[in-house]
Amino acid sequence: MASTTAVPGGIHAGRLPRYSPIGLLGLSLVVTGGLFLIFLLAGMTAAYNATGAIFFGLLLWVVVVYVASFVVEGSRRAKDRLVTALVCTAFGVALLPLISLLITVVSRGLARFDVAYFSESMRNVTDAGGGGVHAIVGTLEITLAAAVISVPIGLLAAIYLVEYGRGPIARGVTFLVDVMTGIPSIVAGLFAFALFELVSGNPGYRAGIGGSIALSLLMIPIVVRSSEEMLKLVPNELREAAYALGVPRWLTIVKVVLPTALAGIVTGVMLAIARVIGETAPLLLVAGFTDSMNYNLFDQRMMTLPVFVYTQLTQPGTNVQAFFDRAWTGALVLILIVLLLNVVARIVARFFAPKLSR
Amino acid sequence: MTASTAPLRSRVRAPRHVGDSAFFGAALTGGLLILVALAAVAIFLVVQSLPAFGVKASELNNGFSSFWTYVVPLVFGTIWAALLALIIAVPFSLGIALFISHYAPRRIARGLGAIIDLLAAVPSVVFGAWGIFVFSPFVQPFYSFLSTTLGWFPPFSGPVSPTGRTVLTVAVVLAVMITPIITALSREIFLQTPRLNEEAALALGATRWEMIRIAVLPFGRAGIVSAAMLGLGRALGETLAVAMVLSPSVVISPFVLRSENPTTIAANIALNFPESFGINVNVLIATGLVLFVITFVVNATARAVVGRRGGGKGI
Numbered sequence: 235m236a237s238t239t240a241v242p243g244g245i246h247a248g249r250l251p252r253y254s255p256i257g258l259l260g261l262s263l264v265v266t267g268g269l270f271l272i273f274l275l276a277g278m279t280a281a282y283n284a285t286g287a288i289f290f291g292l293l294l295w296v297v298v299v300y301v302a303s304f305v306v307e308g309s310r311r312a313k314d315r316l317v318t319a320l321v322c323t324a325f326g327v328a329l330l331p332l333i334s335l336l337i338t339v340v341s342r343g344l345a346r347f348d349v350a351y352f353s354e355s356m357r358n359v360t361d362a363g364g365g366g367v368h369a370i371v372g373t374l375e376i377t378l379a380a381a382v383i384s385v386p387i388g389l390l391a392a393i394y395l396v397e398y399g400r401g402p403i404a405r406g407v408t409f410l411v412d413v414m415t416g417i418p419s420i421v422a423g424l425f426a427f428a429l430f431e432l433v434s435g436n437p438g439y440r441a442g443i444g445g446s447i448a449l450s451l452l453m454i455p456i457v458v459r460s461s462e463e464m465l466k467l468v469p470n471e472l473r474e475a476a477y478a479l480g481v482p483r484w485l486t487i488v489k490v491v492l493p494t495a496l497a498g499i500v501t502g503v504m505l506a507i508a509r510v511i512g513e514t515a516p517l518l519l520v521a522g523f524t525d526s527m528n529y530n531l532f533d534q535r536m537m538t539l540p541v542f543v544y545t546q547l548t549q550p551g552t553n554v555q556a557f558f559d560r561a562w563t564g565a566l567v568l569i570l571i572v573l574l575l576n577v578v579a580r581i582v583a584r585f586f587a588p589k590l591s592r
Numbered sequence: 593m594t595a596s597t598a599p600l601r602s603r604v605r606a607p608r609h610v611g612d613s614a615f616f617g618a619a620l621t622g623g624l625l626i627l628v629a630l631a632a633v634a635i636f637l638v639v640q641s642l643p644a645f646g647v648k649a650s651e652l653n654n655g656f657s658s659f660w661t662y663v664v665p666l667v668f669g670t671i672w673a674a675l676l677a678l679i680i681a682v683p684f685s686l687g688i689a690l691f692i693s694h695y696a697p698r699r700i701a702r703g704l705g706a707i708i709d710l711l712a713a714v715p716s717v718v719f720g721a722w723g724i725f726v727f728s729p730f731v732q733p734f735y736s737f738l739s740t741t742l743g744w745f746p747p748f749s750g751p752v753s754p755t756g757r758t759v760l761t762v763a764v765v766l767a768v769m770i771t772p773i774i775t776a777l778s779r780e781i782f783l784q785t786p787r788l789n790e791e792a793a794l795a796l797g798a799t800r801w802e803m804i805r806i807a808v809l810p811f812g813r814a815g816i817v818s819a820a821m822l823g824l825g826r827a828l829g830e831t832l833a834v835a836m837v838l839s840p841s842v843v844i845s846p847f848v849l850r851s852e853n854p855t856t857i858a859a860n861i862a863l864n865f866p867e868s869f870g871i872n873v874n875v876l877i878a879t880g881l882v883l884f885v886i887t888f889v890v891n892a893t894a895r896a897v898v899g900r901r902g903g904g905k906g907i
Contacts, residue, residue: 418829
């Protein structure tokens with residue numbers, strides 16, 4: 235018994251108290267927050283720089299935690315705490331642009347988030363007023379057409395790869411889907427333009443359907459990838475049970491495999507739509523821009539929401555603020571559409587998923 | 593014996609359904625359409641590009657002597673901006689991925705991943721607008737500071753752009769845009785680390801960081817490289833954020849804080865395409881072809897890295 239030496243301070247000696255990192259974080263943020271307040275009062279910055287305060291607060295925290303731990307706990311634990319702090323900081327710093335961006339879009343976009351915006355186009359509008367309804371209609375039509383083109387192709391290709399795919403053709407298709415995933419959106423736009431220029435013989439060709447083709451080129455690989463994953467999740471026992479009952483293969487796929495995977499496939503399609511609905515570059519090239527409403531996908535230029543935001547920002551008229559306001563509202567509407575698609579997709583995935591016994 | 597088994601086999605063979613072959617045909621068509629679409633992309637781009645390769649200086653509307661003197665600075669700008677973005681994005685993405693996979697409490701880890709994925713949902717034109725009006729003014733004072741203190745390092749030398757709309761700003765915006773994909777891919781790989789390896793490291797007395805260094809990172813090395821390459825592919829093709837934020841010129845310049853910045857192929861197409869006609873459209877399409885080839889090589893390399901490891905999930 236005499237060999238046990240009493241450790242001064244008990245078992246927790248040589249360790250920082252449990253909540254010290256959080257406490258130090260609060261302290262660092264207070265210090266930099268106060269510092270930036272002094273900058274504001276001294277007139278060095280026009281407005282209070284909250285982003286800067288948080289950013290430098292996190293940096294200060296990393297240093298303080300390392301030093302405190304090095305003094306109390308030694309170099310190994312100090313390094314561990316340093317990495318922990320760095321990793322948390324990386325996450326925190328990544329949130330800053332997201333928060334800043336959302337605050338910017340919401341605060342600047344609300345100014346024109348009114349009835350006129352959703353009922354008027356920009357026809358004959360050169361000053362304040364007007365709206366983006368022509369762009370909203372264009373975005374919905376072009377994206378819907380892109381979905382109509384890419385969902386059947388993507389789904390059939392996924393069924394081929396999962397249910398039938400063997401040999402060189404399947405390997406080739408898998409490889410090409412990989413290649414397609416990497417096509418830059420602007421290249422898709424160039425392709426759609428080149429295709430329709432050749433078909434129509436018009437060197438200045440612009441129409442909504444070209445945008446749909448370009449978007450579907452970007453959308454097909456996403457649909458194939460997600461549907462493939464979902465079809466692979468369907469247990470083989472279900473297929474075997476259907477075969478054992480004498481159900482032909484195609485009926486098994488249509489009546490057993492697809493319904494089981496349906497929720498996942500719908501989710502994948504919605505996420506794919508959310509991915510392409512914000513694409514600007516291909517639509518700028520091949521759908522063009524206009525101030526008037528155009529319901530016809532196959533004729534004339536067609537405005538879309540992302541291109542609307544772009545043109546309002548880059549080609550403002552004399553009343554610059556009115557153009558910027560419309561642009562920010564367009565950005566807000568676009569983000570809301572994308573968020574809505576994401577949320578609905580997740581709800582579908584959550585509540586309509588088949589009950590597989592796991 | 594063979595005489596008696598042959599008729600037996602034919603008797604138990606399942607009847608052939610018309611529906612079966614029709615459905616197989618439809619599925620195969622879906623797969624082959626992808627092949628046709630990609631072949632069409634390649635053929636159309638090449639055909640439309642051919643006139644551009646031999647273009648004469650008098651026909652170009654941008655003052656360059658040939659296609660190649662025009663495209664080389666653009667290629668430089670594209671790779672330069674994307675590499676800078678990658679250098680910024682990879683450490684952050686790995687940090688976030690580790691945070692989600694190994695540091696954050698289990699219950700909220702999924703939610704945190706979804707928040708980062710939100711960044712991927714923001715359209716690039718919104719990033720561009722934010723880059724111009726919020727981010728550029730925000731970083732400009734830091735650029736002045738950077739240039740006065742670290743100006744001896746050539747890329748940081750002045751004169752500093754008064755607007756902050758430089759290639760470094762673009763690189764940061766691109767980094768924000770590619771962070772979600774690199775994070776998502778490396779997070780998946782970190783989560784696949786064999787549990788026993790991690791527990792063995794911890795049992796030997798390793799701290800959490802030492803466990804990650806000896807168990808998680810070596811396991812995920814190939815995956816990290818390929819995630820970074822896929823992120824690079826994204827950054828290379830990103831158009832609108834670059835086109836809006838950058839004050840562009842077609843030059844080769846390693847200075848990241850000045851007003852004169854090398855533009856990228858994609859941004860250059862977006863800015864010039866609406867006003868171009870005739871042979872200049874072909875020139876822009878040819879630069880697009882070059883971009884396609886570059887991204888193809890980068891993506892193929894990424895997949896080769898994953899493939900060599902084996903067992904890597906097709907991403």
